Amino acid sequence: MNLEPKPELEAFRQEVAEFLDTAPTDVIREAGRKTTSVFAPFDATMAWQKILNGKGWAAPEWPVEHGGTGWSAEERFVFAEEYCKRNLPPLLPNCLKMIGPLIIDLGTEEQKARYLPRILAGDDYWTQGYSEPEAGSDLASLTCSAVADGDDYIINGSKTWTTLAHRANRMFMLVRTSSEGRKQQGITFLLLDRVDYPGMEIRPIVGLDGFPEQCEVFFDDVRVPQSGRVGAENEGWTVAKHLLKYERGSSSQAPWLYRFVRMIREAAATRTSPFGGTLAQDPVFQRELGELEADVASVEAVEKLAVSGHPLAHDLAFPSFNKTVGTELIQRLTSLMARVSGLEGLSLQLQALTVGGGTAPLGDGFDLIAMPYYLNSRAASIYAGTNEVQRDLIARSLMSR
Amino acid sequence: MDFTFTDEQTMLRESVARYLAKNYAFEARQAIVRSDRPFSAEVWQALADFGLLALPFPEALDGLGGSVVDLVAVGELFGEHLVVEPYLSSILLAGRALAEVGDHPRAEHWLGRLMAGEALAAFAHEEGAGTADPSLVAVSCTKAGGGYRLDGEKRLVLGGANADVLVVTARVDGAPGSPDGLALLVVEPGAPGVRITPFKTLDGRSAAHLAFDGVEIPADDLLTADAHGAITRTLDGAVIALAAEAVGAMTALLRQTGEYAGSRRQFGVPIATFQTVAHRLADMKIAHTKARGTLLYTAALAEAGRATRRDVSVLKAQVGRLGRALAEAAVQTHGGIGMTDELAIGHYLKRLLAIDAMFGDSDYHYRVVGAGA
Numbered sequence A: 001m002n003l004e005p006k007p008e009l010e011a012f013r014q015e016v017a018e019f020l021d022t023a024p025t026d027v028i029r030e031a032g033r034k035t036t037s038v039f040a041p042f043d044a045t046m047a048w049q050k051i052l053n054g055k056g057w058a059a060p061e062w063p064v065e066h067g068g069t070g071w072s073a074e075e076r077f078v079f080a081e082e083y084c085k086r087n088l089p090p091l092l093p094n095c096l097k098m099i100g101p102l103i104i105d106l107g108t109e110e111q112k113a114r115y116l117p118r119i120l121a122g123d124d125y126w127t128q129g130y131s132e133p134e135a136g137s138d139l140a141s142l143t144c145s146a147v148a149d150g151d152d153y154i155i156n157g158s159k160t161w162t163t164l165a166h167r168a169n170r171m172f173m174l175v176r177t178s179s180e181g182r183k184q185q186g187i188t189f190l191l192l193d194r195v196d197y198p199g200m201e202i203r204p205i206v207g208l209d210g211f212p213e214q215c216e217v218f219f220d221d222v223r224v225p226q227s228g229r230v231g232a233e234n235e236g237w238t239v240a241k242h243l244l245k246y247e248r249g250s251s252s253q254a255p256w257l258y259r260f261v262r263m264i265r266e267a268a269a270t271r272t273s274p275f276g277g278t279l280a281q282d283p284v285f286q287r288e289l290g291e292l293e294a295d296v297a298s299v300e301a302v303e304k305l306a307v308s309g310h311p312l313a314h315d316l317a318f319p320s321f322n323k324t325v326g327t328e329l330i331q332r333l334t335s336l337m338a339r340v341s342g343l344e345g346l347s348l349q350l351q352a353l354t355v356g357g358g359t360a361p362l363g364d365g366f367d368l369i370a371m372p373y374y375l376n377s378r379a380a381s382i383y384a385g386t387n388e389v390q391r392d393l394i395a396r397s398l399m400s401r
Numbered sequence B: 001m002d003f004t005f006t007d008e009q010t011m012l013r014e015s016v017a018r019y020l021a022k023n024y025a026f027e028a029r030q031a032i033v034r035s036d037r038p039f040s041a042e043v044w045q046a047l048a049d050f051g052l053l054a055l056p057f058p059e060a061l062d063g064l065g066g067s068v069v070d071l072v073a074v075g076e077l078f079g080e081h082l083v084v085e086p087y088l089s090s091i092l093l094a095g096r097a098l099a100e101v102g103d104h105p106r107a108e109h110w111l112g113r114l115m116a117g118e119a120l121a122a123f124a125h126e127e128g129a130g131t132a133d134p135s136l137v138a139v140s141c142t143k144a145g146g147g148y149r150l151d152g153e154k155r156l157v158l159g160g161a162n163a164d165v166l167v168v169t170a171r172v173d174g175a176p177g178s179p180d181g182l183a184l185l186v187v188e189p190g191a192p193g194v195r196i197t198p199f200k201t202l203d204g205r206s207a208a209h210l211a212f213d214g215v216e217i218p219a220d221d222l223l224t225a226d227a228h229g230a231i232t233r234t235l236d237g238a239v240i241a242l243a244a245e246a247v248g249a250m251t252a253l254l255r256q257t258g259e260y261a262g263s264r265r266q267f268g269v270p271i272a273t274f275q276t277v278a279h280r281l282a283d284m285k286i287a288h289t290k291a292r293g294t295l296l297y298t299a300a301l302a303e304a305g306r307a308t309r310r311d312v313s314v315l316k317a318q319v320g321r322l323g324r325a326l327a328e329a330a331v332q333t334h335g336g337i338g339m340t341d342e343l344a345i346g347h348y349l350k351r352l353l354a355i356d357a358m359f360g361d362s363d364y365h366y367r368v369v370g371a372g373a
């Protein structure tokens, strides 16, 4: 073992810090402050992606030949640390972290050429059409069907929980192309070039925080070209599982989690405790934040091992570990945020939360976001496969030894 | 000992329950919340017709002399139906504070109008974290001319934007931390120097932050300058009624989640057959039983005049923590659908969050209990 930091890493940190200090516009910084979900405010975040892409930094994890940065895992971690310190809005995950890497791994040359540059540039936004009203945890029971007709498929059925479908211009989805055999066997993975095909309808769903983030999508004889298929017909399940690995695994959650710890600590310094002094000086509060911070530090330790290539991270259950631990920590942290904010967080302030909305918040920036963040993050243990399902996967990885 | 509701209480409860089932189904409730007005005048009239506006007040003040348990019996229903009408703010807080003052013409005047459904009041007490302990009140009320002048800020005053009168807690003497020198006064919201910032709360209620900047108070409007006991009794009563609402919300969540888990199928079976879901339901039931048991027992103690500071804090802490945990479990059990505005589940979660935050959250009250108060 060797903890010595590499000198070139410090130079890299300087370079990153300088860019991140100067490049974001005021609107982008506002979006960062008003982020209350893993899905940061759409327009400003996409604008920020364009700026980052101009610098060549939109997709650090992609291979260089497709527009990645060529950074080492350690450099990527440094980048994430500097990024989160500045409270910038996280780039939206669907494209850069999910469909992009999938197309790189499994797409045709034509698909790569057509889609990757536009994903990188932030010109396209892809929504994910997996879940259906009756097919949630049991995703393989999906029924939305695609029937081959000449060079096309004709789609009928519906999808739900499609995040940001109302802001998207493209969609990747799973459809049923056969009802023979095991239900996993008749599924096909499709890329849809548009979300406004005739017969396609998108209806936003308002969430607990009062904002529409998810949508329902209805398909009534929607004709799409077969050239959008990834992998073979009826073999979409393998493709979907490949993507889940990207959806659940992220190698730098700790910097993001520290961001919450920092926000809570700063807020606590400005609030009085009913037992005297500030909340930050209150031993009970310190005990609680301390436990959370220690858990974040453990995540950081695991991630530092992972980026160094340690075998710990090659465990089959690692993506499920990552997803479960990260989401539950976010929930505990936002729960503490909500309690620190207390009464001040109870006001409903949809307008003040809107980037560029021009309405000043009633309290401070922390009170503005504490409750919406708490409410929104209740979903973290549900999306990308519920944490119950993740725990099953973790347990199974032990039992198969 | 008997911890069941009396026949009269059961009758009242059944009629209110029937009314709410018919007129306050979740969709109707949502329509009220989404309207421009903060509540439904028809529903308020119906509550008046049930006698609820006069229920908590002594007969000597022309009230119905209802007991704590009466209020708990109705409060649970308000929680089950997420009733947004200003019963807590106008009747249980402002009204009770006026009644605590008792023999004072201004107090009697306003209380009469509240009971008759002619006026609404708001209780301006909270000043930020910590005013669950009334001795921390800092808003100042100083002698000026023949009357007083009021300065300072009140936060999250429920019903504060629609009140005909504000019942305000303030300090005429001493420093924050001292139980002495606390006053109750009435202030007309239109008086010069009163600034009202209205907003809606995330659980669908109307509230306001209030600022008082040299507001002139006629001597008559100072109801009492020794108000610590009156404020404490008012808050304790409100906490018990609020705890009843929390338990009612938990009851609804438990029922709706049990039904959902029994009917929602994944992998060809109801999700309730997965042990992790079944055990979560069991934990919800355990939480509900603890909370409801504590509520009914504390209400009986309070009715007998034997509820201590500790008892009230135990109740508030338990419904705060157990309510939040139960509601989070309900959302999780519902999966994606539990995250939507369309379903009641998330609205119960928000109500329980708000209830926990008010009058000292569970962290605060556990510490009061732990300190051996």
Ligand SMILES: Cc1cc2nc3c(=O)[nH]c(=O)nc-3n(C[C@H](O)[C@H](O)[C@H](O)COP(=O)(O)OP(=O)(O)OC[C@H]3O[C@@H](n4cnc5c(N)ncnc54)[C@H](O)[C@@H]3O)c2cc1C
Pocket (backbone or CB within 6 Å): A127, A128, A129, A130, A131, A132, A133, A135, A136, A137, A138, A160, A161, A162, A163, A214, A379, A382, A383, A384, A385, A386, A387, A388, A389, B264, B266, B267, B271, B274, B275, B276, B277, B332, B333, B334, B335, B336, B337, B339
């Ligand atoms: C905010 C949000 C964003 C989302 N974004 C997208 C998106 O962009 N695209 C998309 O396709 N989908 C998306 N989803 C859908 C998400 O993947 C599903 O909600 C999730 O898979 C759970 O399915 P469900 O909601 O039908 O719950 P259900 O499967 O009905 O589960 C209900 C409960 O039962 C439990 N349960 C189910 N099966 C088992 C089991 N075998 N063992 C133990 N417990 C079990 C669950 O853990 C849960 O607690 C999103 C969901 C949310 C909340």
